[in-house]
Amino acid sequence: MHKIFLICKREYLSRVKKRSFLLMTLLSPLLIALFYGMIFYFTINKSITEERKTILVCDESTRFENKLENSKLLLFKYKTLKQTDFEKTLNESAIDGILWIHSGTANIKYDLLSKEQPGIGLTNIIENKIEKIIKNEALAAKGISENTLDEINNLKVNISTQVKAKVGYEKANSEASSILGFLGAFLIYFFIFLYGVQVMKGVIEEKTNRIVEVIISSVKPFQLMMGKIIGIAFVGVTQFAIWIALILLFSGSVTSIIQSKMQINAAAIQGIQESTQVNQNVSIDFLQEFESFNIPLLLIYFLFYFIGGYLFYGALFAAVGSAVDSETDTQQFMMPITLPLIFSIVFAQHIINDPNSNLAVWLSMIPFTSPIIMMVRLPFGIPLEQIFLSMLCLVIGFMGTVWFAGKIYRIGILTYGKKPTYKEIFKWLFRKN
Amino acid sequence: MILEIENLNKSYQNHIALSNINLSINKGGIFGLLGPNGAGKTSLIRILTHITEADSGTILFNGEKLNQNHIYQMGYLPEERGLYKKMTVKDQLLYFAELKGLNNKEAKIRLKYWVDKFEIKDWLGKKVEELSKGMQQKVQFIATVLHQPSLIILDEPFSGFDPINAQLLVNEILQLKANGATIIFSTHRMDSVELLCDQIALINKSEKILDGTLSQIQQQFKQNKFELHYQGEELLADNNFTIGKHHNNGDVRSCEIELKQAMKNNEILQLLLQKNISIVSFGVQVPSMEEIFIQAVNQKSNSHQYA
Numbered sequence: 001m002h003k004i005f006l007i008c009k010r011e012y013l014s015r016v017k018k019r020s021f022l023l024m025t026l027l028s029p030l031l032i033a034l035f036y037g038m039i040f041y042f043t044i045n046k047s048i049t050e051e052r053k054t055i056l057v058c059d060e061s062t063r064f065e066n067k068l069e070n071s072k073l074l075l076f077k078y079k080t081l082k083q084t085d086f087e088k089t090l091n092e093s094a095i096d097g098i099l100w101i102h103s104g105t106a107n108i109k110y111d112l113l114s115k116e117q118p119g120i121g122l123t124n125i126i127e128n129k130i131e132k133i134i135k136n137e138a139l140a141a142k143g144i145s146e147n148t149l150d151e152i153n154n155l156k157v158n159i160s161t162q163v164k165a166k167v168g169y170e171k172a173n174s175e176a177s178s179i180l181g182f183l184g185a186f187l188i189y190f191f192i193f194l195y196g197v198q199v200m201k202g203v204i205e206e207k208t209n210r211i212v213e214v215i216i217s218s219v220k221p222f223q224l225m226m227g228k229i230i231g232i233a234f235v236g237v238t239q240f241a242i243w244i245a246l247i248l249l250f251s252g253s254v255t256s257i258i259q260s261k262m263q264i265n266a267a268a269i270q271g272i273q274e275s276t277q278v279n280q281n282v283s284i285d286f287l288q289e290f291e292s293f294n295i296p297l298l299l300i301y302f303l304f305y306f307i308g309g310y311l312f313y314g315a316l317f318a319a320v321g322s323a324v325d326s327e328t329d330t331q332q333f334m335m336p337i338t339l340p341l342i343f344s345i346v347f348a349q350h351i352i353n354d355p356n357s358n359l360a361v362w363l364s365m366i367p368f369t370s371p372i373i374m375m376v377r378l379p380f381g382i383p384l385e386q387i388f389l390s391m392l393c394l395v396i397g398f399m400g401t402v403w404f405a406g407k408i409y410r411i412g413i414l415t416y417g418k419k420p421t422y423k424e425i426f427k428w429l430f431r432k433n
Numbered sequence: 434m435i436l437e438i439e440n441l442n443k444s445y446q447n448h449i450a451l452s453n454i455n456l457s458i459n460k461g462g463i464f465g466l467l468g469p470n471g472a473g474k475t476s477l478i479r480i481l482t483h484i485t486e487a488d489s490g491t492i493l494f495n496g497e498k499l500n501q502n503h504i505y506q507m508g509y510l511p512e513e514r515g516l517y518k519k520m521t522v523k524d525q526l527l528y529f530a531e532l533k534g535l536n537n538k539e540a541k542i543r544l545k546y547w548v549d550k551f552e553i554k555d556w557l558g559k560k561v562e563e564l565s566k567g568m569q570q571k572v573q574f575i576a577t578v579l580h581q582p583s584l585i586i587l588d589e590p591f592s593g594f595d596p597i598n599a600q601l602l603v604n605e606i607l608q609l610k611a612n613g614a615t616i617i618f619s620t621h622r623m624d625s626v627e628l629l630c631d632q633i634a635l636i637n638k639s640e641k642i643l644d645g646t647l648s649q650i651q652q653q654f655k656q657n658k659f660e661l662h663y664q665g666e667e668l669l670a671d672n673n674f675t676i677g678k679h680h681n682n683g684d685v686r687s688c689e690i691e692l693k694q695a696m697k698n699n700e701i702l703q704l705l706l707q708k709n710i711s712i713v714s715f716g717v718q719v720p721s722m723e724e725i726f727i728q729a730v731n732q733k734s735n736s737h738q739y740a
Contacts, residue, residue, distance in 0.1 A: 006531050014520060210515030214576070217482040217509040218532040220501075414484065427446075 003219045007227025008234070011202065015235045025239050029246070053096040053122060055112075056081075056089065060103035068129050074122075086113060099126065163381070173293075177379035178352045180293065184375035185348045188306050189341060192371070195236045195310055196317040196337075200330065202228055203321030203413070212413045221410035225322075226402070229314045233307060240306075244299075293379060301378050304391065309371025312398040313337060315405035322412030329419045344372035355380040364390050367397025404429070434496075435460040435584055435615045436481070441490030443476055450476035452639045454490070458617065458632065463610055465630035466619040467726060472636045474619040475512065478586055481617075482509045494584075505534040508582035512589040512619075514573050518562040522553070522572055525561060526579060533580040540579065547575045567598050574602065578609065585609060587618040591625060603629065623722040633722075635729055642733045643725075654725045657692040658718040659701065665710035673704055685713055 015021055054075045059065055068076045076099075081089060086098055090113060097114035112118065112126065139149060162169035203225075206212045215224055320333040344363070351360045355377045363373040370390050378387075411428040412420075420428075436458040443451040451473045458464045468474050479485045481492065483504050492499040494506075517525055523544070530540035548554050551571055561569060570593060578585060587606075591599050606616055606629060620626065626633060627647070634644035643650060661668070662685055670676045673696070677689040692701070698717070705712060720728075 003532065006528070010524075010528055014517070014524075205517075206515075209518060210511065210513040211517060212515070213484065213511040213513065214509065214515060214529065215532065216484050217507070217511075218504060218529070 003223045004227045004230065007219065007224055008231040011228050011231025012234045012238075015198075015232070016238060021235075021239075025242050026246075029243060054094065055097050055099050055126070056093070056095045057099045057101065058086075059101045061101050061105070061108055063108075064101060064130065064133060067133050068126075069132075071125075074125060090115060174380070176293070177355075177381075180298070180379040181355075181376040182348060182352060184298070184302050184378070185345065185372045188302070188309055188371050188375055189345045191236055191240075191306055192309050192313045192341060193338075195232050196313045198232050198235075199229055199314045200317040200321035201327065202232070203318050203409075204324065204327055204330075207322065207413055207416075208325060216413070221413060222406045224413075225315070225318050225406060225409050229311065229318060229402075232314070233310055236306070236310065237303075240303075298378060301387070302375065305371040305374055305394070308367075308391070308394040308398055312367050312371070312394065312401050313341070315398065315401040319405035319408040319412070322409040323415075323420055323425055325416060325419070332419075340368040341372070344369040348372055348376045351376045356382070361386065365393050367394045370394055370397075434458065435494065436617075437491075437493040437496075439491045439493075441477070441480070441492065442488045443473075443480060443485070444488060449639045451480075451487075454636070454641050456634055456641065456644060458615065460615050461610065461613055462615060462631035463606065463629050464615070464617045465626045465633040466617055466636065467621065467623075467626060467633055467722075468619075468636035469621065469730060473639045474636055475588060477636070478509070478588055478617075478619060482507060482586060505580070506583045508533075508577040508580065508585045510573060510577040510585075510587045510590055512592065514570065514593070516561045516569060516573060516576075519560055521558055521560055522564070523557040526572065526576055529576040530579045533582075535580050543579050543581070544575075547579065551575065566593065567595060570594060570598060571601075574605070578605075581614075583614055585614055585616045587616065589620055590618055591620065591622055621726075623726055626722045635726065637730050637733055640733075643729050647722075650725060651719050654720045654728065655717070656720065657695055659690045659692075660687065660714075660716045660718055661690055661705070662687045662713035662715075663710040664713060668705075668708060668710060674701075689718070 052073055052075060054077060057064065057068060057076050057078045058081045059078065060080075065078055070076055077095070081098075086100070089095070090098060096116075097112055097118065100111040100113060102109040102111070110130065112123065136146060136149070140146075161174065164170075206215070206224075212224075219227075316337050320330055320337065323333060324330050347359075347363065347369070351357075351363070351373055354360065360373065360377060363369045364377055364386070370393065374387075374390055407429045408425055411431060412425075434457050436456070438454055438456040438458075441451055441454040443449075454473075454477065466474050466477065476485070480487045481499070483499075483501060494500075494503045497503075520528070526544055527537065527540050530543065531537060535543070548557065553568070553571065556564065556568060556572075561572065564572065574590075577587070590602060590606075594602060603625070606618075610616060618629075630647055632644070632646050633650060635642050645653070664684055664686065667679070667686065668676060668688060668690075672693070674690045674692050677691060679688045680686065690701075696704075702712075702715065705715070
């Protein structure tokens with residue numbers, strides 16, 4: 001035990017003491033925030049990524065004259081042109097395209113002539129605008145005014161879901177659960193990969209530097225492997241703890257900023273448009289939904305599945321590291337480890353839609369998938385016995401992989417030269433030391 | 434006896450590494466484990482250092498059956514050297530010492546001794562990757578002996594050392610011996626064997642083909658050859674001996690005498706005194722370890738061929 005502790009200590013300190021550890025711990029949340037912030041910003045402000053296009057409308061039907069709505073991204077100009085002048089106009093004037101509306105009343109033909117291949121968005125927008133005019137005309141012909149139509153379109157239904165609780169019913173919080181679940185699942189996926197690969201790299205480093213022979217003359221291979229896996233687990237927990245501390249430190253101020261912004265928005269919007277008021281209420285509901293979770297309990301579950309999943313996969317990563325001489329040889333053996341992880345994260349998106357399906361329950365029992373799938377399901381509230389069973393399976397699972405990896409590791413770390421085949425590795429399992 | 438090895442066997446999937454090895458290693462001496470590449474030396478060392486297990490056979494360490502606790506009394510310098518490149522010299526040495534059962538305080542005291550001795554104080558805070566190859570070798574050697582092992586196993590200790598560092602290493606090995614440690618070293622550098630070893634064993638193709646003290650073995654391989662420097666008429670072969678390699682350097686002649694049958698030195702001298710020569714010097718030709726090594730390996734492989 002003392003030996004494992006010593007190895008664990010070295011693995012931990014040699015990583016945490018590095019300047020890059022602190023830097024990455026502080027920077028990576030910032031980088032992630034920046035990354036998503038930029039995506040969000042560009043989605044909202046399309047004008048940055050897309051330029052305003054000018055379209056010259058040549059309307060032979062005269063039906064749409066001055067009726068197409070201008071927007072931030074589209075400006076319509078109207079001019080009657082002869083067909084023979086199209087090319088000249090397109091080349092000489094500062095327009096991006098000519099919308100040629102053929103004459104006729106029914107089954108009008110529309111052509112968009114442009115210098116460059118237009119984006120699919122542009123065609124869609126123009127189509128919608130034309131359709132809207134035609135529909136409005138049709139409705140007007142049947143005696144329905146535009147205002148009446150807007151009224152009808154703004155009729156909204158909001159279902160308030162109630163889930164049976166011990167006493168009566170509780171308000172359900174599917175949206176918040178989905179977000180929380182997916183966040184947890186993604187973090188675990190990310191952590192297992194990040195730290196699992198660190199275990200593998202550490203093993204390869206010891207093997208290629210030939211330190212392993214000196215160490216194995218002092219400790220058992222199993223102790224070395226476990227020391228390394230546990231040491232790196234603590235690095236992960238430390239990193240996570242720093243993040244939690246940072247969140248607690250900053251969340252107070254951030255929440256108040258968000259709230260004050262919302263109040264301003266709400267005041268500005270109030271009285272202008274009623275429908276926005278409805279949206280406002282929805283987002284406030286959404287914040288309240290988060291408050292209804294038992295966050296500390298979810299954190300404990302998260303830590304358990306993080307550590308359990310990491311131990312389960314970390315041992316396998318250690319086995320892969322021991323079997324090869326250099327990182328370039330790892331790919332073949334990484335496949336069977338990474339596939340279930342990728343499979344889980346892909347399935348997580350379906351599980352969100354039906355967190356209590358048979359498939360979801362089964363996947364949350366199998367240790368290969370349970371750490372990720374369970375994180376998705378937990379915020380939806382699932383029966384306690386399922387949680388316990390899943391945890392038990394995971395514990396048995398990682399004891400199994402640690403045993404399995406230990407068998408491969410003890411032979412692998414002293415075997416140099418040719419990359420072993422799966423068959424040889426399988427033989428190592430039963431070979432005497 | 435610090436080590437008694439009996440009927441030791443070890444085989445890997447495709448080949449036999451050690452077959453029926455019997456060895457006794459005296460306490461406080463330097464034991465040379467010799468043999469060509471791939472003979473099984475490293476396999477034997479790995480069994481002694483608990484890295485692998487033997488298939489069968491017994492090993493006694495100080496009279497006790499070899500067990501996990503004995504590794505604290507052993508220091509091992511593998512043929513393939515290795516250190517953590519990103520770790521500082523100090524952290525690294527303390528780590529290895531602690532793995533060998535020393536507590537941190539004790540390890541620091543011992544470290545100071547070696548730091549002063551090798552004058553590496555300025556290097557303690559540096560990472561291993563910043564050191565020269567020779568410095569790394571010194572660090573590795575300190576790591577091997579820091580916990581004051583009673584049995585020190587050095588696998589090809591001189592490989593990669595420049596002559597100056599090799600001399601330093603020889604001195605340290607002799608010093609450790611003087612302090613009471615037993616040293617086993619495997620090598621195929623025969624000059625160092627003659628210089629250092631009290632006892633040797635020769636392993637070839639998984640079998641021990643020779644062992645004993647250096648003088649015993651040299652006696653065993655002595656080929657009844659003598660070197661003679663003399664003045665006077667040229668000595669000719671007779672019933673008792675033949676003459677090889679005759680030289681004539683001015684008035685002193687030298688030759689190699691090979692006896693047809695074993696004789697005591699006095700008897701040979703008497704024979705020579707009867708000749709018409711005046712003896713300048715007379716010496717027994719001791720075979721070099723290199724000759725013994727090649728001869729023993731060839732003999733064995735020939736006998737295998739005709740068996």
